[in-house]
Amino acid sequence: MTFGILSFGGYVPTFRITRQAIAQAIAWAVPSAKGQKGERAFANWDEDSITLSVEAARNCLAGLSVVPDRVQLASTTLPFADRSNSGVVADALQLGGDMSTEDLAGSRRAGTSALARLAKAGTSTTLLLAADCRETRPGSAQEMLYGHGAAALLLGEGTPVALIRGAASVHEDLVDQYRTADTDYDYALEERWVREEGYNKIVPRAVKAAADAAGVALGEVHRFIFPTSASVAKGLAKILKLGEDRLVDPLALQVGDCGTAHPLLMLSLALETAVPGETLMVVGFGQGADALVIETTPQLAALQASRGPARYIAARRVVENYTMFLSLRERIAFDFGMRAERDNRTAQSTFYRRRHDITGMVGGRCSACNTLQYPRSQVCVKCGALETQNPESLANLIGRVKSYTEDWLAFTPLPPYVYGHVEFADGANCMLEFTDFAPGAVAVGNEVRMVFRIKDFDTRRNFRRYFWKPAPLLAN
Amino acid sequence: MAKGIKDKVAIIGMGCSRFGERWDCGPEELIVEAFKEALADAGIEREQIEMAWLGLFYQEQSAGKSALPLALSLRLPNIPVTRVENMCATGTEALRGAVYAVAAGACDIALAVGVEKLKDTGYAGLPERTKGTFDDLWLPNATAPGAFAQLASAYAARHKIPMEDLKRAMAHVSVKSHDNGVLNPKAHLRKRITEEEAMKAAPVAYPLGLLDCCGVSDGAACAIVTTVEKAREMGFKDLVTVKAMQLAPSNGYEMSNTGWDGSYLLTTRVASQKAYQEAGITNPREQINMMEVHDCFSVTELVVMEDLGISPEGGASKDILDGVFDRDGKVPCQLDGGLKCFGHPIGASGLRMAYEMYLQLLGRAGDRQIASPSIGLTHNLGGHPFRNVASVSLFGLYAS
Numbered sequence: 004m005t006f007g008i009l010s011f012g013g014y015v016p017t018f019r020i021t022r023q024a025i026a027q028a029i030a031w032a033v034p035s036a037k038g039q040k041g042e043r044a045f046a047n048w049d050e051d052s053i054t055l056s057v058e059a060a061r062n063c064l065a066g067l068s069v070v071p072d073r074v075q076l077a078s079t080t081l082p083f084a085d086r087s088n089s090g091v092v093a094d095a096l097q098l099g100g101d102m103s104t105e106d107l108a109g110s111r112r113a114g115t116s117a118l119a120r121l122a123k124a125g126t127s128t129t130l131l132l133a134a135d136c137r138e139t140r141p142g143s144a145q146e147m148l149y150g151h152g153a154a155a156l157l158l159g160e161g162t163p164v165a166l167i168r169g170a171a172s173v174h175e176d177l178v179d180q181y182r183t184a185d186t187d188y189d190y191a192l193e194e195r196w197v198r199e200e201g202y203n204k205i206v207p208r209a210v211k212a213a214a215d216a217a218g219v220a221l222g223e224v225h226r227f228i229f230p231t232s233a234s235v236a237k238g239l240a241k242i243l244k245l246g247e248d249r250l251v252d253p254l255a256l257q258v259g260d261c262g263t264a265h266p267l268l269m270l271s272l273a274l275e276t277a278v279p280g281e282t283l284m285v286v287g288f289g290q291g292a293d294a295l296v297i298e299t300t301p302q303l304a305a306l307q308a309s310r311g312p313a314r315y316i317a318a319r320r321v322v323e324n325y326t327m328f329l330s331l332r333e334r335i336a337f338d339f340g341m342r343a344e345r346d347n348r349t350a351q352s353t354f355y356r357r358r359h360d361i362t363g364m365v366g367g368r369c370s371a372c373n374t375l376q377y378p379r380s381q382v383c384v385k386c387g388a389l390e391t392q393n394p395e396s397l398a399n400l401i402g403r404v405k406s407y408t409e410d411w412l413a414f415t416p417l418p419p420y421v422y423g424h425v426e427f428a429d430g431a432n433c434m435l436e437f438t439d440f441a442p443g444a445v446a447v448g449n450e451v452r453m454v455f456r457i458k459d460f461d462t463r464r465n466f467r468r469y470f471w472k473p474a475p476l477l478a479n
Numbered sequence: 480m481a482k483g484i485k486d487k488v489a490i491i492g493m494g495c496s497r498f499g500e501r502w503d504c505g506p507e508e509l510i511v512e513a514f515k516e517a518l519a520d521a522g523i524e525r526e527q528i529e530m531a532w533l534g535l536f537y538q539e540q541s542a543g544k545s546a547l548p549l550a551l552s553l554r555l556p557n558i559p560v561t562r563v564e565n566m567c568a569t570g571t572e573a574l575r576g577a578v579y580a581v582a583a584g585a586c587d588i589a590l591a592v593g594v595e596k597l598k599d600t601g602y603a604g605l606p607e608r609t610k611g612t613f614d615d616l617w618l619p620n621a622t623a624p625g626a627f628a629q630l631a632s633a634y635a636a637r638h639k640i641p642m643e644d645l646k647r648a649m650a651h652v653s654v655k656s657h658d659n660g661v662l663n664p665k666a667h668l669r670k671r672i673t674e675e676e677a678m679k680a681a682p683v684a685y686p687l688g689l690l691d692c693c694g695v696s697d698g699a700a701c702a703i704v705t706t707v708e709k710a711r712e713m714g715f716k717d718l719v720t721v722k723a724m725q726l727a728p729s730n731g732y733e734m735s736n737t738g739w740d741g742s743y744l745l746t747t748r749v750a751s752q753k754a755y756q757e758a759g760i761t762n763p764r765e766q767i768n769m770m771e772v773h774d775c776f777s778v779t780e781l782v783v784m785e786d787l788g789i790s791p792e793g794g795a796s797k798d799i800l801d802g803v804f805d806r807d808g809k810v811p812c813q814l815d816g817g818l819k820c821f822g823h824p825i826g827a828s829g830l831r832m833a834y835e836m837y838l839q840l841l842g843r844a845g846d847r848q849i850a851s852p853s854i855g856l857t858h859n860l861g862g863h864p865f866r867n868v869a870s871v872s873l874f875g876l877y878a879s
Contacts, residue, residue, distance in 0.1 A: 341601070342607055348609075350612035353613050353616070361617055374736065377735060384735045385736055385738075405741050406629035406630070406632045406636075406741040406742075407632055408626075408629050408686075409685040410621070410625035410683075412604060412625065413621065413684075414620070422619035424633075424734075430738065431735065431737070433735070434618060434865055435619060436620075458616070
């Protein structure tokens with residue numbers, strides 16, 4: 004039994020907006036935007052750093068019998084400043100109560116720093132999650148630069164798919180960019196200064212220290228993960244005397260910069276195609292730098308086909324309309340009419356009583372007739388037996404659409420409001436709100452996968468609640 | 480062994496306000512409008528009413544909670560009054576309370592009033608409200624059109640009917656109802672529409688368009704009931720009696736089990752079978768000669784034709800397009816214009832349906848009168864296809 008990375012995963016939301024589409028909308032003020040290429044990923048209205056993490060975690064844990072006893076969630080965009088965000092994720096994954104949950108915030112390095120710490124003193128089986136869903140001011144450089152995404156690593160004792168050979172961290176309070184707790188947007192300082200005084204001087208220190216700690220020469224490291232722009236990465240390669248062919252693609256043209264998630268997202272994607280015995284250097288940057296030397300093992304091959312973010316990067320749905328992008332991210336306050344005034348107050352005592360039914364989509368399986376049903380109830384819906392149901396989650400089941408509608412009357416931030424009956428195995432049937440389906444994309448008989456999303460915002464009391472929704476199957 | 484209430488209770492007076500956007504009326508004025516007509520029709524004094532049932536759905540957004548809105552509006556002399564509610568089946572529920580009270584011998588004369596004042600909510604359509612503390616955490620925030628629209632996608636898939644053809648049958652349902660509403664001075668909407676207009680109308684919830692949906696409106700309706708014996712004593716000759724009243728709520732089967740395929744209303748089937756048994760109907764298509772069903776949406780009326788056993792499984796669209804349910808058809812449906820032309824003041828609708836059957840049976844339906852009415856059916860449905868309360872009632876002439 005060795006300590007190391009037991010599994011990996013990632014998630015990128017399905018929506019993309021092309022930089023061209025953004026440029027066309029803002030060219031009247033920012034004519035220089037016109038040359039921008041590629042597209043950036045952005046979260047649907049019902050996604051946030053908690054939901055992105057849940058999907059990355061599910062991707063990482065798929066098919067494994069290992070159950071983490073600790074969940075750590077690193078993000079600079081945690082939805083709650085005070086309410087355990089990692090706790091919501093743990094319940095969505097149905098990990099039980101006898102475990103620890105930790106929120107790690109305040110720095111884009113929170114994910115890589117946590118990994119460095121685990122490398123030095125790993126005990127529990129830890130699910131390390133990193134997610135970011137940073138909003139951007141319309142017309143800003145960040146609007147084109149940033150993406151939304153999450154990554155997951157499972158660490159513990161076992162037969163690792165990758166080992167952490169060495170890690171190092173340096174800290175320097177160079178404010179390359181910042182965001183205070185009560186504001187929406189990052190404030191970035193001059194790129195040239197950030198590159199010259201920041202990346203170029205700080206990253207090499209951490210990289211060299213990590214290589215020393217791992218006992219490897221830089222020349223032995225096959226690939227370098229610098230979660231930064233191509234030009235900054237090339238500059239670092241020059242300074243460290245590395246060939247540019249050893250730089251891992253930072254996903255600028257397909258996804259954008261996902262902040263705290265980005266180094267681990269790049270790592271997860273690299274692990275999807277890495278060969279055994281490959282050495283990677285992963286760097287995190289932000290008021291200092293973390294660097295880790297990762298070496299893959301022969302066990303990696305067995306897991307590669309069934310996880311990793313590539314399938315989500317491929318499942319893209321391009322949005323052409325800039326105002327739709329702005330509205331989905333609440334950068335403009337679209338008028339959705341009176342139905343949007345609905346009071347979504349949560350009765351917290353009811354939620355607590357039924358929290359697993361909601362957060363874990365736990366239904367009941369009748370021990371008398373074996374029928375699965377949602378919600379769980381005192382009396383079986385099929386055979387009428389009293390108090391026979393055992394808890395069982397529907398979250399990982401594939402459903403089948405039985406009926407649906409596209410409702411233009413009901414309120415939703417992304418009209419039409421799509422909902423319908425979904426059938427599951429062993430008799431379970433549920434009417435559910437659908438997500439990620441384009442108009443006209445649902446048909447009776449479609450198979451659907453369940454995803455964890457925001458169900459409602461309570462704008463009066465600044466709360467949000469979560470539930471599970473059917474979404475399109477991913478292409479194989 | 481209980482035999483039901485066939486021919487035990489007679490309706491001796493009914494009233495119905497004009498339905499519509501009654502900006503001029505609060506709930507009290509609507510109640511009084513309907514009650515005056517019923518009182519005059521029954522030829523009795525208010526003091527002769529011994530018990531009352533109030534059907535009212537919305538509370539804070541409409542007339543208020545408890546028995547008080549009725550007791551206060553009519554200044555009833557401290558008689559027992561009960562407010563009842565079964566969503567959109569509330570109107571029939573009020574009648575049911577009054578009917579059972581006199582059938583049980585608890586009193587001689589009872590009153591049922593249904594009222595709703597929806598145009599004070601400020602909404603086009605039904606107001607948003609919570610579904611309850613647990614249901615709000617997981618059920619979609621569905622609208623009525625969206626919930627009922629799903630009957631269409633499931634029905635079309637099950638019977639392999641192209642949606643275009645189903646929409647044509649649905650359009651005919653609305654066209655037919657409008658043709659009847661033109662003849663009804665109490666209806667809200669009194670203009671004809673065409674099939675083309677219905678099929679091209681603005682989408683509300685796929686595949687329903689604007690003209691597939693009933694509107695919301697204000698209204699009240701009212702019935703005064705007594706036993707057959709008492710009615711005879713009072714000198715009534717032609718008696719409209721209740722032949723059956725049945726009710727069936729969902730128990731969760733439709734929404735939580737794959738056994739229901741989404742294309743029909745299970746509760747309507749249960750309630751109608753029991754109603755036919757109670758009334759002694761063995762062949763509904765032949766024996767029922769007029770119907771008021773819950774046409775909240777055109778597709779609801781369509782599937783209900785099968786749920787009531789009037790059309791064969793999968794045969795409703797053909798019957799509709801063949802004119803079976805038109806005014807001059809075999810089993811005319813919505814002779815007064817239905818929910819489509821009256822709108823749906825929730826507490827009142829079930830009683831408004833009974834009102835039309837009552838008028839027809841007594842030959843007082845004016846331009847809308849059909850030739851030889853003997854048995855009329857009302858179908859009043861509350862909730863959504865997968866979770867609802869269905870009531871089916873039958874009315875006829877005594878000893879027919």
